[in-house]
Amino acid sequence: MSRTRVWRAEILASPFATCRRWHHRAVGRLVGGRGRFTPAxxxxxxxxxxxxxxxxxxxxxxxxxxxxxxxxxxxxxxxxxxxxxxxxxxxxxxxxxxxxxxxxxxxxxxxxxxxxxxxxxxx
Structure with missing residues (x-):
């Protein structure tokens, strides 16, 4: 595990595994097409x-x-x-x-x- 990843988790004051899970969920939502509506x-x-x-x-x-x-x-x-x-x-x-x-x-x-x-x- 790189020091940069740990440092980013420290910024959020959350364990690295939690941050990795949040990232996984966010990517899944974006890929699933459940992103925000963007008006013209x-x-x-x-x-x-x-x-x-x-x-x-x-x-x-x-x-x-x-x-x-x-x-x-x-x-x-x-x-x-x-x-x-x-x-x-x-x-x-x-x-x-x-x-x-x-x-x-x-x-x-x-x-x-x-x-x-x-x-x-x-x-």
């Missing part, structure tokens, strides 16, 4: 425009219609700001999470940009 770039851009408009205008009704019932919100503070430690799941929880973020970080000057080849919102 135009649809993704339109959804982000609607979200940004509703958030900037405080239109809670419009905002509540955007996420699917099984929505999942992922976020990353980049090590500089606090972030949710786990993905936020479910429409109600995602909406509460977004509302909390909006109360702390207003989006008046936010704009659409491209990040990693995908549309994104930048403050």
């Amino acid at each position: 770039t135009s649809d993704h851009t339109e959804l982000l425009k609607r979200f940004l408009s509703a958030a900037q205008n405080g239109d809670v009704t419009e905002l509540a219609e955007l996420p699917a019932e099984d929505a999942i919100a992922y976020n990353d503070g980049g090590g500089k700001v606090r972030a949710a430690l786990r993905p936020v799941t479910g429409r109600a929880n995602v909406l509460a999470f977004v509302a909390g973020l909006m109360s702390r970080y207003p989006l008046e000057e936010a704009r659409l940009v491209e990040a990693n080849g995908e549309p994104a919102i930048w403050p």
